[in-house]
Every structure is written in C-alpha cells, then in structure tokens.
Amino acid sequence: MPRFIAARPDSRLITLPWDVPLEDWPTDSLVALPRGISRHVVRFVRVGTEIYAVKEVLEHLAIHEYRLLHDLTRLDTPSVEPVGVVTGRVDAHGEPLDSVLITKHLQFSLPYRSLFTRGVRQDTVNRLVDAMVVLLARLHLIGFLWGDVSLSNTLFRRDAGSFAAYLVDAETGELHQDLSDGQREHDLTIARTNLFGEFSDLEAGGLLDEALKPLVLVEAIENRYRDLWSELTGVEEFDGSEMHRIESRVRRLNALGFDVAELDITTDFAGSTIRIQPKVVDAGHHSRRLLRLTGLDTEENQARRLLNDLDYFRARTDQQNADESIVAHQWLTEEFEPVVEAVPHELRGKLEPAELYHEVLEHRWFLSEQAGHEVPMIDAIESYVSTVLRGLPDEAIVSATGDDGPALANPYDPSQGFADDDETKPYDPWEDGDEAPEAGPEATSDFLDIAALRRKAAASKASRIDDEAVG
Numbered sequence: 474m475p476r477f478i479a480a481r482p483d484s485r486l487i488t489l490p491w492d493v494p495l496e497d498w499p500t501d502s503l504v505a506l507p508r509g510i511s512r513h514v515v516r517f518v519r520v521g522t523e524i525y526a527v528k529e530v531l532e533h534l535a536i537h538e539y540r541l542l543h544d545l546t547r548l549d550t551p552s553v554e555p556v557g558v559v560t561g562r563v564d565a566h567g568e569p570l571d572s573v574l575i576t577k578h579l580q581f582s583l584p585y586r587s588l589f590t591r592g593v594r595q596d597t598v599n600r601l602v603d604a605m606v607v608l609l610a611r612l613h614l615i616g617f618l619w620g621d622v623s624l625s626n627t628l629f630r631r632d633a634g635s636f637a638a639y640l641v642d643a644e645t646g647e648l649h650q651d652l653s654d655g656q657r658e659h660d661l662t663i664a665r666t667n668l669f670g671e672f673s674d675l676e677a678g679g680l681l682d683e684a685l686k687p688l689v690l691v692e693a694i695e696n697r698y699r700d701l702w703s704e705l706t707g708v709e710e711f712d713g714s715e716m717h718r719i720e721s722r723v724r725r726l727n728a729l730g731f732d733v734a735e736l737d738i739t740t741d742f743a744g745s746t747i748r749i750q751p752k753v754v755d756a757g758h759h760s761r762r763l764l765r766l767t768g769l770d771t772e773e774n775q776a777r778r779l780l781n782d783l784d785y786f787r788a789r790t791d792q793q794n795a796d797e798s799i800v801a802h803q804w805l806t807e808e809f810e811p812v813v814e815a816v817p818h819e820l821r822g823k824l825e826p827a828e829l830y831h832e833v834l835e836h837r838w839f840l841s842e843q844a845g846h847e848v849p850m851i852d853a854i855e856s857y858v859s860t861v862l863r864g865l866p867d868e869a870i871v872s873a874t875g876d877d878g879p880a881l882a883n884p885y886d887p888s889q890g891f892a893d894d895d896e897t898k899p900y901d902p903w904e905d906g907d908e909a910p911e912a913g914p915e916a917t918s919d920f921l922d923i924a925a926l927r928r929k930a931a932a933s934k935a936s937r938i939d940d941e942a943v944g
C-alpha cells in the first residue's frame with residue numbers, strides 16, 4: 474500500500490496507478506504539456522480540473538524537496554507549489570518503485586526551451602535574463618542556497634510584457650538563516666556553468682540569435698545580479714544635505730519590484746554623514762495589494778499595471794475619498810471583467826486574464842496614439858482580438874503535439890526530442906514585432922538598469938527643482 478504525505482491531500486490522487494512505473498503510465502490521465510529537460514521521469518496528470526506534475530525520485534530526495542518547496546511557498550517566494558509525496562510504492566510483482574513528488578502544475582508557465590524553439594529576439598532574452606536574476610536575488614535574500622541554478626530549473630510566466638521566473642527544482646537547495654558572500658558566490662559559479670552550457674546548447678541548435686553569445690549572456694547575468702544585490706543590500710553614505718537620496722533609494726528599489734520594509738539609518742556624531750541600508754527587503758507589494766482588494770492573483774508588474782488602471786478609474790469616476798475596497802470592486806466588475814468576458818470562449822486559453830487585460834490596455838493606448846483621440850474600450854478589444862489574440866499560440870495548455878511547434882517523438886516526454894528534426898523555425902506571432910504591441914513606455918527595457926533608474930530619479934528631482942523655481 475503506498476503511503477501519502479501531504480498537508481492538504483487531494484483524495485482523487487489516491488486512485489492513480491501507483492503500482493506502475495511512471496514511465497509506463499497509461500496516457501489517458503496524462504497531459505502533454507511543454508516542460509524542461511530532466512534526469513528524472515516527470516509527467517503531468519489531470520485529476521478533475523487540476524493538473525499536477527509528478528516526478529519519480531528517491532524517497533529522501535522527494536521529502537527534502539517537498540519540505541523546501543513548502544518553506545519557499547510559505548515565504549512567498551516564486552516556486553512551484555508542493556502537493557505531496559507518495560512513498561512505499563511496489564509494482565504488481567512486489568518489487569519496490571521509487572517515490573514520487575507531486576507539485577501543482579504552474580499554470581501558463583513556459584519552460585525556456587519552448588520559448589526558444591521558435592527563435593527569440595534579443596530583447597526577449599534580456600527580459601528572461603532579468604527575471605532569472607530577480608529570482609536568484611529573491612531566493613538569496615531569504616537565505617535559500619539553490620545549488621542548481623539553471624534555465625531548466627526555472628519556469629517563466631509572462632508579466633505585463635516582461636517575465637516572472639519561478640523555481641521548479643529545489644532538490645539541491647538548502648535554507649539558511651542568511652547566506653554568506655561565499656555561499657552566494659557558490660550559487661553564482663554554478664549558475665555560470667549551467668547557463669553557459671544551456672546557452673551553448675541553444676546556439677549549437679541554431680536557436681540563439683546570432684547577435685547573442687553565450688559567454689556575453691552569462692556575464693550579463695552575473696553583472697546584473699551583482700548590481701541588483703548591491704542595490705538591495707548595499708550601504709550608502711552621504712552628507713546631511715543629500716537627504717533626498719534616501720527617497721531615491723526607496724524609489725529605485727520599488728521600481729525594481731522590491732519593497733523596503735525598513736531602512737537602517739545611522740548618522741555619525743556630528744550628524745553630518747548618514748548611512749543607509751535597506752533592512753528587510755521584501756517583494757510582491759503590488760500583487761499582495763491587488764489580491765487583497767480584488768481577489769486577483771497576479772504577477773508583480775501586472776499588479777502594478779492594474780493598480781494604475783484602478784487609480785485612473787478612481788480619478789475618472791471622482792471617487793478620491795471613497796473606500797478603496799468599494800472602488801476596487803466597482804473597477805473589477807465594470808472595467809476588468811467586461812474586457813475578459815468580451816473575449817470569445819475559444820480564445821480564453823491564449824492568455825491569462827491579467828495579462829490579457831494588460832495587453833488590451835496597451836493595444837488601446839497604441840490605437841489611441843494612432844487615431845489622435847481616445848479609442849473606446851469596446852473597439853480596442855475587438856481590434857485586439859482580431860488582429861493580435863487570434864494569432865497567438867495557446868498558453869493555458871499548449872499541446873506538445875499541436876501545430877504550435879515541432880512535433881515531439883513522445884509528447885509525454887519532451888526529453889526524447891523531436892520526431893523529425895526539420896531545421897525550419899516555425900513562425901511565432903509572439904516574436905513578430907509588427908503585431909505584438911510593445912511594452913509600455915515605463916516598461917521593462919531598463920528593468921534592471923540601475924544606472925538608468927538613477928538618471929531618471931535625478932532628472933525628476935531636477936524637474937521638481939525647476940518647477941519650484943518657476944512657481
């Protein structure tokens with residue numbers, strides 16, 4: 474009899490064929506979804522409306538990974554969510570089988586390989602790299618030593634024109650109180666090796682833009698990580714006449730998607746030198762706020778975008794002093810939901826609702842710019858659906874056998890490669906610059922460009938001073 478370890482077990486899982494090696498599971502309960510390369514056997518199963526990822530692995534490793542994923546979820550760190558471990562499996566002849574780790578399938582997630590099989594623009598690669606760097610810094614901030622940083626162990630979700638990265642494989646991880654510089658360097662060394670290998674692989678397969686070089690990419694990741702880390706934790710010293718630098722620091726951190734819970738501010742005896750260091754840096758402020766107000770569970774950039782729209786709605790309807798949660802409810806039912814519902818049913822699997830709403834806002838902005846006046850929302854949706862959305866691949870459940878990419882030798886096991894190694898790259902509407910609306914003006918090309926953020930802060934300060942001088 475197999476034994477289940479789970480915090481909130483889904484009883485329907487008990488009926489799965491645990492006495493059969495995962496590799497031989499009948500395909501009727503399996504779902505063919507894109508996934509990364511792995512040493513272990515991994516399959517996706519559908520149980521009712523839920524999709525789970527099932528990985529066959531040694532018992533102690535399964536339990537270790539289950540616990541770590543639990544801790545990461547509890548600490549609000551982007552990772553896949555653990556569901557349980559099944560141990561004590563035996564086959565029909567009484568022979569023992571490996572244990573199994575079950576996680577929730579991360580909806581709308583894309584393994585990097587499925588982003589690259591279509592060929593990607595340089596800009597997209599930069600945004601992927603940024604998401605990866607933010608994930609690594611977030612893990613390090615909470616004391617998580619990953620031990621196996623790689624693109625295959627990361628999943629990506631679209632986040633308002635950019636990407637959010639999730640940890641998918643915690644097998645080698647360790648959670649500490651704090652990480653020493655040496656421990657972080659250790660993770661970086663591993664990252665360098667793994668990522669170089671992965672980018673070189675893509676290059677050898679002709680999937681990497683000619684302008685991109687594995688070594689340059691790996692160095693960029695390392696440099697951006699170091700910049701971000703020093704922005705997050707570095708000590709800054711200045712004199713008393715430059716108090717605005719405290720605010721600038723907070724703004725820059727916010728712009729990077731981090732919250733500053735506390736700043737450690739110390740002054741010297743004469744009070745002329747001030748040192749600041751962000752104390753507790755936390756992420757996900759906007760998504761938590763949006764979740765609290767509307768129940769929408771989104772990525773951070775999507776949340777920021779939706780909250781801006783909510784603010785705009787509040788101003789437009791002249792409800793500055795009304796209760797925030799009431800306005801949020803109005804916005805949800807009068808603005809957000811009608812847009813999502815205006816999309817024909819068969820196209821709903823193309824994009825997650827928050828990303829869809831974001832895209833429609835971008836599209837409307839773009840149309841209004843062209844028209845020279847504000848285009849009504851209803852027209853913007855119609856145009857978006859017919860000119861953009863229809864052409865996009867499904868992301869909810871991208872069938873690995875479908876017509877949206879090369880056919881796999883075994884749709885339930887992408888590690889076996891493609892059925893026919895046809896060299897031509899299929900057309901990817903995501904990568905078509907003419908059709909895909911670009912990210913917003915404030916968006917993400919300078920996402921981790923700290924120098925640019927500094928320049929921006931300096932410029933806005935200069936313009937404030939100018940305004941004051943005029944006024």
Ligand SMILES: Nc1ncnc2c1ncn2[C@@H]1O[C@H](COP(=O)(O)OP(=O)(O)OP(=O)(O)O)[C@@H](O)[C@H]1O
Binds near residue numbers: 510513528579628644
């Ligand atoms: N919960 C999940 N949601 C979506 N995809 C998942 C999930 N769990 C696993 N995957 C997919 O399966 C792949 C393999 O999972 P994982 O990295 O845990 O296996 P592994 O055999 O331990 O890998 P490694 O070879 O690095 O040890 C991942 O890259 C990911 O694409």
Ligand SMILES: [Mg+2]
Binds near residue numbers: 510511642
């Ligand atoms: Mg892995």
